[in-house]
Amino acid sequence: MDSKELFSNNLLDGKIVPHVQREQDSLPSVIVIGGGISGVAAARTLYDASFKVILLESRDRLGGRIHTDYSFGCPVDLGASWLHGVCNENPLAPLIRGLGLTLYRTSGDNSVLYDHDLESYTLYDMDGHQVPQQMVIEVGETFKRILEETGKVRDEHTDDLSVLQAISIVLDRLPELRQEGLAHEVLQWYLCRLEAWFAADADMISLQSWDQASAEHVLSGGHGLMVQGYDPIIKALAKDIDIRLNHRVTKISSGCNKVMVTVEDGTSFVADAAILTVPLGILKAKFIEFEPKLPDWKVAAISDLGVGNENKIALRFDKVFWPNVEFLGVVAPNSYACGYFLNLHKATGHPVLVYMAAGRFAYDLEKLSNESTVDFVMSQLKKMFPDATEPVQYLVTRWGTDPNSLGSYSYDFVGMPEDVYERLRAPLGNLFFGGEAVSLENQGSVHGAYSAGVMAAENCQKLLLKKLGDIEMFPLGSIRGEILKDSVPLQISRM
Incomplete structure (x- = not known):
């Protein structure tokens, strides 16, 4: 009888499993489930602490919702692409410095909500006419005032509302803030950008918590694009880790101080503990069976947090025909358009443009073929530039229906309980939880996912070493110390 069968049989009747022996080196063992940056960071932390660690990933690549594509002859991030908080306090800064990666700053400290500020942009209406920049600035100030007024609406309501409901209440109270004609379309464009930040429509976003990140948790430095993409960071973290690609986990069984993880082909892996870092969308879809079943409070936490969707359509051209600005926008009568x-x-x-679509619009685009999606995007582009050439290559993402993600990143859904992050992050015995969705202060961000993976690994270490009584034998791993030897400044540009 092999160890897998022994574990399975004894798990069912709850007996101690004395027959499942440690490997000869007697190292604590952990299975990490999910090969996004959170899972890879967790595995790196455990590996550097001399734990036995194996990482199981359902895709044929690492990175998860980080996916740097090189088919254009240059790196294009089809998933996460920004570093939110371009400063040395960002937990990813040591890795970025140590690898010599370059950041292109797209906003300053005053842009907490948007990836871009308004230093380098051009907006157009649906007929292809350029919107006067003074109008964009003035409407932007009005939108800022509207959002500030929603704070008063929040204070007046004990029950949560959506951001869109609050905006409607503000405009009813202060009709002078309403915009007409082209100015209304510009206001809708600002709302579109707010929705893109959450990857969800404004009628789904919680008024109670959408802007409640406390000042001490908002990193300085604005936002910066990873010029070489995020892939170098994934590769550095994954070095020497025992990684099994194309291993889709279908069941997690825990008990008797052991965890057994079963993958799609029936193969099982046994370890002292496991760290689950799969996307929240996968947990919502119940693609993984748990034995024993997850407690009701954990199931409720998974249900109470929202999952947004943002897709990218990357277009490579043979020549540049657009102005030398950081972003181009199309305004419309509603944010959806x-x-x-x-x-x-x-x-x-x-010579690459990347079209961004979020929320319901992102899901609607996924209903089209790649060719039809590109045709639509090109129709938008040709409204601005009638002489636009056809792309020589294109890439289309489908994060919302991708069976390995089922969404892009989490957001605060209307009516979300205050303790949802604590419940989502809370371990169940020797099963720990990571991923961007469990990060209270930085959910939806790469550095939030990274930090959540490290935290889960460190908590896992402490539990196992306490049980073993060997807490002095295995120092907590230090990713910074392994990859970063000398402190160098962040390489930041803005052309």
Whole structure:
């Protein structure tokens, strides 16, 4: 009888499993489930602390919702692409410095909500006419005032509302803030950008918590694009780790101080503990069976947090025909119809535009074929530039229906309980939880996912070493010390 069968049989009747022996080196063992940056960071932390660690990933690549594509002849991030908080306090800064990666700053400290400020942009209406920049600035100030007024609405309501409901209440109270004609379309474009930050529509976003990140947790430095993409960080963290790609986990069984993880082909892995870092969308879909079943409070936490969707359509051209600005926008009568192009040529020198779509619109685009999606995006572009050439290559993402993600990143849903993050992060015995969704202060961000993975690994270490009584034998791992030997400044540019 092999160890897998022994574990399975004894797990069912709750007996102690004396037959499942440690490996000859007697190292504590951990299975990390999910190969996004949170899972890879957890595995790195455990590996550096001399634990036995194996990482199981369902895809044929690492990175998860980080995916740097090189088919254009240059790096294009199809998932996460920004560093939110371009400063040395960002937990990813030592890795970025140590690897010599370059950041292209797209906003300053005053832009907490948007990836870009308004230093380098051009907006157009649906007929292709350029919107006067003074109007964009003035409407931007009005939108800021509207958002400030929603704080008063929040204070007056004990029950949560959506951000869109609050905006409607503000405009009813202060009709002078309403905009007409082209100015209304610009206001809708600002709302579109707010929705893109959460990857969700404004009628889904919680008024209670959308802007409640406390000042001490908001990193300085604005936002910066990873010029070489995020892939170098994933590769550095994954070095020497025992990684099994194409291993889709279907069941997690825990008990008797052991965890057994079963993958799609029936193979099982046994360890002292496991760290689960799969996307929240996968947990919501119940693609993984738990034995024993998850407690009701954990199931409720998974249900109470929202999952947004943001897709990218990357277009490579043979020549640049657009202005030398960081982004191009299309204003429209409602936020759903507004558009946004990121100009990678400005940041990287390559003739690439990336169209961004979020929320319901992102899901609707996924219903189209890749060709039809590109045709739609090009129709938007040709409204601005009638002589636009056809792309020589394109890439289309489908994060919302990707069976390995089922969404892009988490957001605070209307009516979300205050303790949802604590419940989502809380371990169940020797099963720990990571991923961007469990990060209270930095959910939806790469550095939040990274920190959550490190935290889960450190908590896992402490539990296992306490049980073993060997807490002095295995020092807590230090990713910074392993990869970063000398402190060098962040390389930041803005052309």
